[in-house]
Amino acid sequence: MILAGGKGTRLGKLTQKIAKPAVPFGGRYRIIDFTLSNCANSGIRNVGVITQYQPLALNNHIGNGASWGLNGINSGVTILQPYSSSEGGKWFDGTAHAIYQNIAYIDEMDPEYILVLSGDHIYKMDYEEMLEIHKKNDASLTVAVIEVPMKEASRFGIMNTDENDRIIEFQEKPENPKNNLASMGIYIFNWQQLRSVLLNSYSKDDQMLDFGKHVIPSYLDSGENVFVYRFAGYWKDVGTIDSLWEANMEFIDPSMNLDIRDKNWRVYSKNTISPPHFLTEAASVKESLIVDGCYVAGEIERSILSNDVQVKEGTTIRDSFIMPGATIGKNVTINRAIIGENAVVGDNTVIDGTEEIGVVGDSETIGVTIDED
Amino acid sequence: MCAVLGNIQRYNALLPLTNDRPLATLPVACKYRMIDFPLSSIVNANVNTVFMIFNEGETQSVFDHIGGGKEWNLDGIHNRFFIHLYQDFLKLKAQNLAYYEELIGYLEKSKSEYTVYMSSKMLCSIDLRAVMNIHQLHNNEMTVVYKKVSAENVCATDAVLSIESDGKISEVFSAKEQNNTDDLRNLCMDIYIVQTDWLISELRAGQQEGATVDLQDFLRKKIHTVKSSTYEYTGYLSNVFDINSYYRASMDMLNSKRFNSLMYSSQKIYTKLKNEVPTYYSETSEVKNSQFATGSIVEGRVENSLVSRGAHIAPNTEVLDSIIMPSAQIREGASIQYAILDKNVIVDPGVTIAGTEEKPVVVPKGAHVTNDL
Numbered sequence: 001m002i003l004a005g006g007k008g009t010r011l012g013k014l015t016q017k018i019a020k021p022a023v024p025f026g027g028r029y030r031i032i033d034f035t036l037s038n039c040a041n042s043g044i045r046n047v048g049v050i051t052q053y054q055p056l057a058l059n060n061h062i063g064n065g066a067s068w069g070l071n072g073i074n075s076g077v078t079i080l081q082p083y084s085s086s087e088g089g090k091w092f093d094g095t096a097h098a099i100y101q102n103i104a105y106i107d108e109m110d111p112e113y114i115l116v117l118s119g120d121h122i123y124k125m126d127y128e129e130m131l132e133i134h135k136k137n138d139a140s141l142t143v144a145v146i147e148v149p150m151k152e153a154s155r156f157g158i159m160n161t162d163e164n165d166r167i168i169e170f171q172e173k174p175e176n177p178k179n180n181l182a183s184m185g186i187y188i189f190n191w192q193q194l195r196s197v198l199l200n201s202y203s204k205d206d207q208m209l210d211f212g213k214h215v216i217p218s219y220l221d222s223g224e225n226v227f228v229y230r231f232a233g234y235w236k237d238v239g240t241i242d243s244l245w246e247a248n249m250e251f252i253d254p255s256m257n258l259d260i261r262d263k264n265w266r267v268y269s270k271n272t273i274s275p276p277h278f279l280t281e282a283a284s285v286k287e288s289l290i291v292d293g294c295y296v297a298g299e300i301e302r303s304i305l306s307n308d309v310q311v312k313e314g315t316t317i318r319d320s321f322i323m324p325g326a327t328i329g330k331n332v333t334i335n336r337a338i339i340g341e342n343a344v345v346g347d348n349t350v351i352d353g354t355e356e357i358g359v360v361g362d363s364e365t366i367g368v369t370i371d372e373d
Numbered sequence: 374m375c376a377v378l379g380n381i382q383r384y385n386a387l388l389p390l391t392n393d394r395p396l397a398t399l400p401v402a403c404k405y406r407m408i409d410f411p412l413s414s415i416v417n418a419n420v421n422t423v424f425m426i427f428n429e430g431e432t433q434s435v436f437d438h439i440g441g442g443k444e445w446n447l448d449g450i451h452n453r454f455f456i457h458l459y460q461d462f463l464k465l466k467a468q469n470l471a472y473y474e475e476l477i478g479y480l481e482k483s484k485s486e487y488t489v490y491m492s493s494k495m496l497c498s499i500d501l502r503a504v505m506n507i508h509q510l511h512n513n514e515m516t517v518v519y520k521k522v523s524a525e526n527v528c529a530t531d532a533v534l535s536i537e538s539d540g541k542i543s544e545v546f547s548a549k550e551q552n553n554t555d556d557l558r559n560l561c562m563d564i565y566i567v568q569t570d571w572l573i574s575e576l577r578a579g580q581q582e583g584a585t586v587d588l589q590d591f592l593r594k595k596i597h598t599v600k601s602s603t604y605e606y607t608g609y610l611s612n613v614f615d616i617n618s619y620y621r622a623s624m625d626m627l628n629s630k631r632f633n634s635l636m637y638s639s640q641k642i643y644t645k646l647k648n649e650v651p652t653y654y655s656e657t658s659e660v661k662n663s664q665f666a667t668g669s670i671v672e673g674r675v676e677n678s679l680v681s682r683g684a685h686i687a688p689n690t691e692v693l694d695s696i697i698m699p700s701a702q703i704r705e706g707a708s709i710q711y712a713i714l715d716k717n718v719i720v721d722p723g724v725t726i727a728g729t730e731e732k733p734v735v736v737p738k739g740a741h742v743t744n745d746l
Contacts, residue, residue, distance in 0.1 A: 067648075
């Protein structure tokens with residue numbers, strides 16, 4: 001189950017019209033592609049994607065799951081949207097509540113284990129390996145964790161474990177963290193047990209809204225076997241403008257440890273049809289990623305140009321991420337910025353994100369534009 | 374309307390590029406194959422059934438490319454395609470059997486009033502609906518598409534038309550027999566729209582009399598014997614029949630006007646989708662006036678060239694005026710000018726490959742170049 005329903009308010013303009021997991025990333029991906037590809041590569045056959053806010057772009061992107069090979073006879077992606085039940089319609093208020101609302105879908109799959117994921121992280125992980133550890137430990141819950149720098153630990157849910165990696169204590173965003181094992185928001189539960197815990201809580205007053213705040217503490221309180229699964233690769237939460245920009249900049253270097261060129265663990269996305277990209281006589285491109293449909297007549301440095309981006313002459317783009325379909329006019333300077341989908345940046349505009357990452361929203365037009373067409 | 378796509382003509386002057394593939398699957402414009410263009414024209418005209426004819430032993434790359442026909446929307450409930458072997462028709466003819474029956478059966482089952490015939494040799498993006506309008510307006514048995522081209526765009530086996538001022542065809546020449554000194558000639562593009570009923574009865578009669586098994590030839594011979602209309606195509610066209618014409622067609626893609634006319638007309642060009650990563654340009658890359666597909670790593674100097682998917686161009690290399698097909702590896706210090714590198718070619722460090730504009734060097738598929746060429 002991929003939780004793709006967060007509002008993503010910290011991404012500001014970029015999530016006004018689309019859900020966070022559908023935000024473009026890395027030139028030809030959307031954020032959720034990494035999680036969906038992990039599912040496909042881990043041999044998971046049934047994926048439910050729980051959506052809530054602005055789901056149109058996300059639904060369109062995921063479609064029937066064919067882009068990830070999840071449209072087979074025994075597999076499928078189901079998009080789960082809030083709907084009014086006989087008890088009245090209700091949007092979900094937390095991660096656990098989202099799962100509770102979709103019990104009917106999960107029951108239909110009748111799984112032994114349920115993997116709960118969030119749709120807004122950039123990483124490659126073999127969930128099958130995590131499941132093996134879960135089974136080996138005979139755990140009722142396994143939480144994937146990653147070591148974060150100690151000084152950042154207070155931003156995360158921190159797991160304190162014993163020598164066998166069993167979780168003894170959970171601290172949500174502790175002021176004085178005891179260690180640096182941060183929860184990645186990835187959980188494996190034994191389904192029947194989680195199901196009855198959720199049903200029980202919702203039949204009473206102490207409703208469990210959130211995995212971190214409610215479910216994990218409750219499991220620990222009842223002495224359940226809760227273990228960590230240690231993950232050591234690249235992992236990035238892209239929930240803020242700064243982290244989204246930073247993750248894109250890290251993504252450019254082909255030697256980075258996410259290794260998207262590894263043919264054994266491909267990152268799939270919905271492919272769009274665009275002709276090859278063209279670099280003109282005037283173009284200069286250094287340390288950058290460019291994909292299909294782009295037209296480049298300017299100078300590009302340490303930047304990503306997504307599908308169908310146009311950069312006209314005399315323009316310089318540095319340390320920036322340009323989303324699909326954006327048109328950048330002549331003699332523009334863009335430095336440390338994110339330019340939204342189908343945005344238009346008029347001639348002679350300067351966007352300088354030296355102080356704070358510059359953001360142009362989706363379909364936003366800035367600067368004077370001269371209509372050449 | 375139903376469609377027949379003929380791909381049986383062989384052009385020896387294209388060797389070694391057509392050593393183990395038909396002209397139909399020859400890579401062109403970085404990420405396409407020749408057949409993508411007629412096939413896209415066909416599906417863009419809402420034709421929902423296609424009959425394709427190939428030579429025995431040349432179908433592997435065809436099946437690999439077309440697969441289930443998904444990218445061309447030929448895998449729907451209402452959309453289908455069929456692949457037949459030319460040699461099967463020949464065998465039937467040798468046994469004095471009715472060799473056109475399979476095609477006739479297809480035409481009958483399609484229940485289409487009109488049939489369009491095309492081949493993969495004419496690189497163009499034609500709006501068949503516009504041709505159809507002319508065909509319906511004149512209500513003749515046949516409408517022939519032609520374009521006024523210069524002498525270098527005609528090959529010996531092409532047909533050239535003499536057309537009166539009212540659009541009627543007065544004569545049909547074989548290009549090698551015609552002593553035309555005019556600058557431009559009316560190249561028959563071997564694109565025909567015909568009345569299906571008429572075609573069926575002609576095929577029935579033809580197979581009684583031992584007519585040619587080659588449908589393109591069959592139709593050409595009919596131009597003059599029935600009432601034909603003409604349609605002058607004015608869009609981009611490259612007639613690909615030898616290395617030079619292929620080289621010219623490829624270099625045309627670096628000319629924005631020609632590229633846009635072929636790729637960004639009202640019609641989309643569909644091709645097999647590949648899940649490739651963005652193309653990376655390193656700090657040492659120097660790229661001018663060139664076109665790239667995705668999945669490549671560019672660390673050298675590239676000018677006036679087309680680079681297909683998944684190539685690696687190492688530092689201190691030069692790729693000038695060349696066509697690089699998928700998965701080429703051009704190693705440190707190599708220098709390439711006026712060359713066509715077929716798929717999976719490896720060029721060793723320091724090797725020089727130098728052709729001329731008139732005579733580009735062709736490096737065959739899979740070759741490992743260890744010495745200067």
